[in-house]
Amino acid sequence: MARYRGPKAKIARRFNDPIFGPSKALQNKSYPPGQHGRGRRKKQSEYALQLMEKQKAKYTYGVLERQFANLFDKASRKSGITGTILLQLLESRLDNVVYRLGIAPTRRAARQLVSHKHIFVNGELVNIPSFQVKIGDIVSVRERSKSLENVTNSLAANAGKRGPWLEWDNSQLAGKMIALPQREEIPENIQEQLIVELYSK
Incomplete structure (x- = not known):
């Protein structure tokens, strides 16, 4: 069964968000992982921000790329706000x-x-x-x-x-x-509109 098996603290540090639960690594090292973590440029492109938001949602809910793309396709075919429907499908x-x-x-x-x-x-x-x-x-x-x-x-x-x-x-x-959960009831720190913009390109 395919799933992410890699280091959790590294992913949490990449997004600066405890997506796998409380982590001491985030408190001790509040910068991204890797040898260039401290010196990485602060300004990111619009595409980079959208991609990071999609990756964060995938890791948060434990979904791989193809599953996530299928869920987005399903959400986009339903009537309503696509980003909210996507989160509802993930929550379900x-x-x-x-x-x-x-x-x-x-x-x-x-x-x-x-x-x-x-x-x-x-x-x-x-x-x-x-x-x-x-x-x-x-x-x-x-x-x-x-x-x-x-x-x-x-x-x-x-x-x-x-x-x-x-x-x-x-x-x-x-x-x-x-x-179905309303958007304001879902506590996850995800900007779903950026994911919608990424897939709409």
């Missing part, structure tokens, strides 16, 4: 929903839970991280996986941090998508 991925529900502490951990068959959607086992969760779908933890230490620790740490578009039943360890 099963691995991201598992992360947003607090079942896993990171998107990488959520992807692993899905791939290792710990997650059900509407009572059916789904092990595809890119599966698109729809409004009304119920995402739950497999019965024999409910006692996993990683799951219980993550749920305890993330109680009360779920997005308003998700509903959580703690007794069943199951969550429901009740709506």
Whole structure:
């Protein structure tokens, strides 16, 4: 299964944003990685800014180039604001929903839970991280996986941090998508309009 396996701190430093979670590397080295990191010119071209924003979104949601391009194509064919629809499609991925529900502490951990068959959607086992969760779908933890230490620790740490578009039943360890997230509800620091401009060239 294709996914980014490289260094996380290096990517976070490139974008100067803790996209993989809190990182000491960003506090200690607030400049880009590489031997020219300190002396790199500050002014960037319009294309460079657009490309960086797309790369940041890809790394944030753990999506590779072809998947991202397909999602953008799907978003551009829907009526509405393309950038917002793109983010909604990314937020609707099963691995991201598992992360947003607090079942896993990171998107990488959520992807692993899905791939290792710990997650059900509407009572059916789904092990595809890119599966698109729809409004009304119920995402739950497999019965024999409910006692996993990683799951219980993550749920305890993330109680009360779920997005308003998700509903959580703690007794069943199951969550429901009740709506698509509005742009202002998505906390990610992504300028989606730059991504739209990049693909529109």
